[in-house]
Every structure is written in structure tokens, then in C-alpha cells.
Amino acid sequence: MRRQGALxxxxxxxxxxxxxxxxxxxxxxxDAGEKKLIFDKAKLLTEEEYAELNTMANEYAAKxxxxxIILTTNNDLNLDVVLITEKFYDTQAxxxxxxxxxxxxxxxDMKNREVYLAGFYKAEKYLDDERLDRIRSKITAEFxxxxxxxxxxxxxxxxxxxxxxxxxxxxxxxxxxxxFQVIAALVMGGLVVGIMAARTGGRVTVNRHTYxxxxxxxxxxxxxxxxxxxxxxxxxxxxxxxxxxxxxxxxxTTSGGHSHSGSRGSF
Amino acid sequence: xxxIDYKCPSCGSGMVFDSDTGTLTCRSCGRQDNIEQTxxxxxxxxxxxxxxxxxxxxxxxxVIVAEAETAxxxxxxxxxxxxxxxxxxxxxxxxxxxxFSISKEKATQAFKKWCxxxxxxxxxxxxxxxxxxxxxxxVPFWLYELHNKVDVQGHATKVRTYTRGDYRYTETDHYDIYxxxxxxxxxxxxxxxxxxxxxxMDRLEPFPYNQLKSFKTPYLAGYVAxxxxxxxEELLPRAKNKIRDYIEESISxxxxxxxxxxxxNKQIDTRVKNTDYCLIPVWLFQYNxxxxxxxxxxxxxxxxxxxxxxxxxxxxxxxxAGVFGVTLLALELISWSxxxxxx
Ligand SMILES: [Zn+2]
Ligand SMILES: [Zn+2]
Numbered sequence: 001m002r003r004q005g006a007l008x009x010x011x012x013x014x015x016x017x018x019x020x021x022x023x024x025x026x027x028x029x030x031d032a033g034e035k036k037l038i039f040d041k042a043k044l045l046t047e048e049e050y051a052e053l054n055t056m057a058n059e060y061a062a063k064x065x066x067x068x069i070i071l072t073t074n075n076d077l078n079l080d081v082v083l084i085t086e087k088f089y090d091t092q093a094x095x096x097x098x099x100x101x102x103x104x105x106x107x108x109d110m111k112n113r114e115v116y117l118a119g120f121y122k123a124e125k126y127l128d129d130e131r132l133d134r135i136r137s138k139i140t141a142e143f144x145x146x147x148x149x150x151x152x153x154x155x156x157x158x159x160x161x162x163x164x165x166x167x168x169x170x171x172x173x174x175x176x177x178x179x180f181q182v183i184a185a186l187v188m189g190g191l192v193v194g195i196m197a198a199r200t201g202g203r204v205t206v207n208r209h210t211y212x213x214x215x216x217x218x219x220x221x222x223x224x225x226x227x228x229x230x231x232x233x234x235x236x237x238x239x240x241x242x243x244x245x246x247x248x249x250x251x252x253t254t255s256g257g258h259s260h261s262g263s264r265g266s267f
Numbered sequence: 268x269x270x271i272d273y274k275c276p277s278c279g280s281g282m283v284f285d286s287d288t289g290t291l292t293c294r295s296c297g298r299q300d301n302i303e304q305t306x307x308x309x310x311x312x313x314x315x316x317x318x319x320x321x322x323x324x325x326x327x328x329x330v331i332v333a334e335a336e337t338a339x340x341x342x343x344x345x346x347x348x349x350x351x352x353x354x355x356x357x358x359x360x361x362x363x364x365x366x367f368s369i370s371k372e373k374a375t376q377a378f379k380k381w382c383x384x385x386x387x388x389x390x391x392x393x394x395x396x397x398x399x400x401x402x403x404x405x406v407p408f409w410l411y412e413l414h415n416k417v418d419v420q421g422h423a424t425k426v427r428t429y430t431r432g433d434y435r436y437t438e439t440d441h442y443d444i445y446x447x448x449x450x451x452x453x454x455x456x457x458x459x460x461x462x463x464x465x466x467x468m469d470r471l472e473p474f475p476y477n478q479l480k481s482f483k484t485p486y487l488a489g490y491v492a493x494x495x496x497x498x499x500e501e502l503l504p505r506a507k508n509k510i511r512d513y514i515e516e517s518i519s520x521x522x523x524x525x526x527x528x529x530x531x532n533k534q535i536d537t538r539v540k541n542t543d544y545c546l547i548p549v550w551l552f553q554y555n556x557x558x559x560x561x562x563x564x565x566x567x568x569x570x571x572x573x574x575x576x577x578x579x580x581x582x583x584x585x586x587x588a589g590v591f592g593v594t595l596l597a598l599e600l601i602s603w604s605x606x607x608x609x610x
Binding site for chain 1: 386453586602
């Protein structure tokens with residue numbers, strides 16, 4: 001009976017775990033005091049797409065205390081994409097917690113077809129250059145193919161996801177993948193029960209020493225003749241940090257004095 | 268005379284082998300005869316060479332119901348212990364026997380205890396109150412002594428890696444290896460009964476060979492015994508097959524210390540040094556559960572039980588859910604402690 005109690009407890013824990021999993025879907029609250037987070041000056045989104053994306057950005061912002069901002073521009077003044085981003089931050093003073101606060105910005109320069117990702121304050125810490133590089137490499141293809149809305153959505157979702165991992169941790173580590181965790185747990189359950197079931201019929205408890213006459217058995221003759229040594233050498237690949245699209249250029253500091261992380265590339 | 272019985276010299280009642288004292292015992296007057304010191308009645312008679320199809324109980328004269336493999340049983344009419352002498356002499360004479368050393372009651376208790384320990388068996392089964400039949404059977408086994416000369420040749424490597432400058436170097440030392448092993452296996456048991464499942468019998472091992480005795484028929488009095496259905500020559504392939512894995516393991520153990528080994532030539536010369544015909548005590552249990560009969564076998568001296576019990580779907584699911592939950596929770600905690608967040 002005590003075993004049943006323990007199992008019941010486990011069931012309750014499982015229920016909460018599942019509940020936890022489904023939580024992000026169930027909380028799609030309406031636009032109560034929505035902030036403008038999408039600045040689509042290049043008019044890449046339809047009215048509906050804009051509204052949908054802005055609502056989504058607001059939702060995710062609340063979960064990470066960080067504003068996720070999308071900025072598109074035709075860049076008539078032909079400014080550098082990093083400069084556009086920094087100027088935007090200095091003048092608009094975005095931030096979830098306060099003006100000039102926690103912000104992650106995606107800037108799309110349609111003139112030079114360049115994309116820049118930047119993280120300020122909490123986002124600078126949780127979305128460092130390397131993580132921004134990874135996010136950029138995941139979304140660049142969407143921009144190249146003109147799927148802007150999808151690219152923006154991916155940016156918000158991936159940034160949100162990565163900010164759930166402590167700085168310095170590999171967010172793509174398979175251990176953090178819930179699907180992997182569930183499959184590993186299923187395999188483990190199957191394995192344990194399978195072994196238990198297989199052992200119910202009685203185990204084989206003899207091994208090679210059971211019937212061996214130890215006094216007369218063993219290696220009676222051996223030879224290990226060295227023939228030759230072969231050597232191969234391989235150049236050690238330096239891990240290339242910025243990938244694809246003529247990327248490069250990490251973070252910096254705005255003229256207003258706000259330090260940020262960054263990842264730049266073309267699409 | 269093909270039927271041997273054991274009449275008490277004091278009172279004339281039938282005597283049986285008593286597993287607790289290891290003596291031939293009279294249940295009426297309590298007389299106990301040491302088996303090793305008395306002469307075996309089998310030795311004094313010359314069993315008839317021609318095959319006998321009908322045996323009569325020497326006590327009551329009834330026909331003894333016995334299958335073709337049976338070498339000892341009890342008369343179903345009067346209960347006297349009878350041994351069918353012609354099935355235990357000549358070519359069929361066992362050399363060795365491990366006598367029963369625990370009583371039927373103790374064996375049944377041990378079996379009930381085993382039933383209670385099943386983690387996946389239904390609770391009803393664990394109550395163990397429907398044991399239908401308990402039979403003590405002397406099962407015929409061949410014990411082989413097999414001497415093996417093993418010669419192996421092959422190629423092995425030792426690999427080191429180190430970095431110097433911008434390069435990673437891999438240095439591989441190549442060796443030609445040769446091993447000669449002498450592997451002697453003594454008392455490799457192969458069950459020679461046709462009736463009993465080979466896999467079941469294999470799992471019963473090991474048998475305590477320190478309890479081996481020279482065969483004498485009184486050890487069988489009161490129990491069922493079978494004669495072998497297959498000769499030692501016929502079963503040699505099974506014996507060789509049993510030691511095959513042991514030989515492979517010994518070979519691998521002899522070439523340790525390398526990064527990789529590849530054997531190109533392997534020669535195993537197996538010689539049969541000796542075979543013994545031995546009767547080994549096994550308790551057979553018939554268990555009636557949900558209108559199905561389950562058979563279990565118990566190693567007579569060690570009480571090890573083998574046989575597939577029924578499995579409870581409820582318990583299997585519960586264990587699966589439990590292990591699944593604990594693993595998932597553990598993985599979550601690991602990922603959380605690594606900074607991955609809780610889901
Ligand atoms: Zn007596
Ligand atoms: Zn009778």
C-alpha cells in the first residue's frame with residue numbers, strides 16, 4: 001500500500017510537470033495595455049501580422065522582463081545597421097523594467113540587406129554575442145526568402161528560450177530539450193521494466209569461472225610482437241564564431257553610454 | 268527382478284530416503300540405515316536384459332504406472348517406494364548422485380517465499396495458496412569434463428594522441444599478437460531428460476558438487492527418478508555450446524591493454540576428458556493460477572527457483588510510470604542545476 005502511495009505522489013508530480021509544459025499555450029491573454037514593440041518602418045508586415053506579432057512580443061517580454069523589439073528600415077540615410085540600432089535605443093529609450101532598460105533588438109536594414117541583433121542589460125548578459133550569433137544563424141534564411149513574419153517570430157521565441165538558460169550554458173545542449181528528456185525517461189522506464197520482467201523467470205548465475213579448473217587453466221603461451229608505428233596529423237580547427245552571410249562585429253556601446261551585445265550579418 | 272523395494276528389516280514396512288538425515292528410514296518403527304555403508308540391492312541382482320513393459324509392485328502386486336523414462340516412483344495403490352532396477356543398471360547406471368537434502372515441506376516454504384518476492388507478479392499469485400503438485404524428481408544430467416587447447420592470432424593497436432602547435436598527432440603502434448590458452452572445464456552439466464525444458468534446467472545451475480555421492484538406489488526411495496533420454500555423445504554439442512561463451516570471454520580477457528584487437532585466426536581443440544552420469548535433485552511445482560498451470564523448478568539443494576510466473580499488467584504499468592517519472596524529474600533537476608531552467 002505504501003508503494004501505491006508513492007506512485008500516487010509521483011503521478012501528482014507528473015501532472016504538475018505536464019501542466020507546466022502546457023502553460024505557455026494557455027495564457028494567451030488579450031491586449032491589456034499593450035506596448036508598441038514592432039517598429040515596421042519598411043512595411044514588411046500586414047496589419048494583421050503586425051498586431052499578432054506585437055501581442056506575442058508583449059507576452060514574451062513579460063516572461064523574461066525584457067522587451068523584444070523588431071525594427072525594420074529602408075535606411076534612406078544609408079546608416080550603418082549597428083548605428084541605427086544604437087540610435088534607436090538612445091532616442092526611444094526602450095526597456096521592460098525602465099526606460100533604457102532590458103531590451104533585445106532585431107534590426108533589419110532593407111537597403112543593405114543586413115540584420116543586426118543586440119541585447120541590452122539583462123539581454124546583454126543572457127544573450128551574449130555567441131548566443132545572438134546562434135539566433136541569427138537560425139533566422140537569416142527566413143529573411144533571405146522573404147518570410148519576414150516567421151523570422152521575427154523565431155527571433156522572439158528563440159531569444160525568449162535562450163534567456164531561460166543561465167549565462168555561459170549551452171542552450172542547445174540536448175539535456176535541456178524536453179523532448180529528449182521525455183524520450184530518455186520513456187526508454188529508462190521500458191528498460192527497467194523489461195529487465196525486471198526478464199528476470200522473473202530466474203537469472204543465469206554461472207559465469208566462465210564456475211566450471212573452470214583454475215589450477216590447469218590459463219594463458220600458457222603468448223607473444224606481442226611490435227611491428228611499426230604509424231603517425232597521422234590533423235590541423236586543429238579554430239572554432240569560427242561568426243557564421244555565414246558576411247557576419248562579424250559583436251557588441252559595443254551606444255553614444256548614450258549603453259553597453260550591448262550584438263551579432264551582425266547579411267541576408 | 269526388475270522392481271526393487273526397501274522393506275524394513277525390523278518391521279517389514281516400506282522404507283524411504285529421508286532428506287534430513289540422509290538415511291534410509293522406516294516411518295513405522297523409526298529404523299535408520301546408513302546408505303553409504305549398506306550394499307545396494309541393485310548390485311545383488313542381475314537385471315534382465317530384455318526390455319520390460321510392465322512392472323508389478325512387490326508389496327501389493329498392482330501394476331506400477333510408469334512412463335518410459337521413469338526409473339523410480341511410488342506405487343499408486345499402496346504408496347510403497349519402488350525403483351525400477353533395469354532402468355538404472357548396465358548402460359543406464361548412474362555414477363553419481365546429489366541426494367535430496369531438504370524436505371518437501373521446507374522446499375514448499377522456500378517456493379512460497381519466492382512467490383512473495385516477485386515485483387511484477389499479481390498479488391493473488393503471491394499468496395501462493397494454489398500450489399497443485401510438489402514432486403521431488405531426480406533429473407538425469409551428464410557432467411562433462413572438457414579440456415580445450417585454444418590458439419589465437421591477430422592484430423592489435425595502441426593509440427596515443429597529443430597536440431603540438433596547431434596539429435593533433437595520432438600515433439598508432441601496431442602489434443602481431445598470439446595467445447595459447449589451456450581451458451579445462453569440469454562438471455559442465457547438461458540435462459539429459461527429454462521431458463524437462465533445457466532452458467529451465469540451465470538456469471537452475473550451479474549445483475553444489477561438494478554434495479556429490481556415489482550412486483546407490485536407496486537415495487531414490489520415495490522420490491521420482493528419470494533415466495536419460497540422450498547419451499553423452501548425443502548431448503556433446505550442447506555441452507560444447509555451453510562453454511563456447513566462456514572460451515570467448517577468456518580469449519578477450521587475455522588480450523587486454525590494447526586500443527583495438529582484431530583476431531584473424533582462432534583454433535579451439537576440445538577434448539572430452541570424462542563424462543559422468545549424475546542424478547540431480549529438482550523440486551517441480553505445479554501452480555494453478557487463473558485456470559492456467561504454471562510449472563516451476565527448484566534447485567534441490569540451493570532452493571533457487573526458475574520458471575515464468577504470470578505478470579501483473581497493473582504492476583508493470585505502475586513500475587513503468589514510476590521509473591519514467593523519477594527519471595524525468597531527475598533529468599529536470601540536472602538541467603535545472605546546470606542553469607537550464609525547470610522546463
Ligand atoms: Zn521398520
Ligand atoms: Zn503397491
